[in-house]
Amino acid sequence: MGQSMRAIHDNLQAVRGRIAHAATAAGRDPLNVTLLAVSKTHSTALVEQALAAGQRAFGENYVQEAVEKMDALAGASIEWHLVGPLQSNKTRLVAARFDWVHTIESGKIARRLSEQRPAGMAPLYVLIQVNVSGEASKSGVAPEHVAGLANAIAALPNLKLRGLMAIPEPGAARARFRDVKILFEKLKVEFNLDTVSMGMSDDLEDAIAEGSTMVRVGTAIFGARNKIRSAA
Numbered sequence: 001m002g003q004s005m006r007a008i009h010d011n012l013q014a015v016r017g018r019i020a021h022a023a024t025a026a027g028r029d030p031l032n033v034t035l036l037a038v039s040k041t042h043s044t045a046l047v048e049q050a051l052a053a054g055q056r057a058f059g060e061n062y063v064q065e066a067v068e069k070m071d072a073l074a075g076a077s078i079e080w081h082l083v084g085p086l087q088s089n090k091t092r093l094v095a096a097r098f099d100w101v102h103t104i105e106s107g108k109i110a111r112r113l114s115e116q117r118p119a120g121m122a123p124l125y126v127l128i129q130v131n132v133s134g135e136a137s138k139s140g141v142a143p144e145h146v147a148g149l150a151n152a153i154a155a156l157p158n159l160k161l162r163g164l165m166a167i168p169e170p171g172a173a174r175a176r177f178r179d180v181k182i183l184f185e186k187l188k189v190e191f192n193l194d195t196v197s198m199g200m201s202d203d204l205e206d207a208i209a210e211g212s213t214m215v216r217v218g219t220a221i222f223g224a225r226n227k228i229r230s231a232a
């Protein structure tokens with residue numbers, strides 16, 4: 001069911017409150033944690049309501065669905081983030097339409113995005129997705145391969161590596177968040193990184209306590225997800 005206008009506004013306020021509380025409890029400045037509203041499966045109308053409530057950064061998982069919302073909201077001041085897996089047949093559209101990609105897992109995809117980023121656009125901001133869950137996850141780059149991929153991305157003219165992203169398996173999250181932050185600290189200076197994308201509706205407090213600078217929140221803002229219309 002759709003959420004009322006007031007509900008989206010109130011949910012956003014509540015999530016902002018949780019972020020502020022978690023940051024303060026960790027001795028951190030809440031301004032150093034960006035809220036990314038993950039709007040996958042939710043309507044353009046709900047994105048507009050979040051926009052009206054002051055939200056600017058939105059995350060989507062499915063490229064086609066995202067582009068439909070971008071077209072419907074053309075002219076709105078929105079920063080679009082791809083947080084879902086990216087296949088090579090979608091890189092051209094992603095390079096042309098998104099501001100950020102959180103799910104870089106290979107040099108091949110990174111090269112395509114750089115080659116396909118249209119001239120005149122700002123660099124595409126990218127994060128390397130790290131697999132800190134081992135066998136429990138098929139997504140992301142093994143920690144020992146992250147520096148090599150970071151080097152490859154650093155050589156690409158139209159990408160700017162901003163940091164790391166992770167989706168730890170539920171339950172063990174806090175220790176895995178710490179693993180991501182430790183890896184980030186090792187690479188931060190060399191690659192001039194500033195972003196650690198981790199934490200979702202259920203675990204954003206733990207992620208912030210461990211150093212997240214960007215939480216990706218869907219359900220706590222928009223309610224339960226609708227059925228997925230398309231696989232990509």
Ligand SMILES: *Cc1c(COP(=O)(O)O)cnc(C)c1O
Pocket residue numbers: 038040061083084167200201202216217218219220
């Ligand atoms: C859907 C999704 C989220 C949001 O998850 P919630 O639990 O609804 O907050 C965050 N990150 C990624 C990568 C997602 O796919």
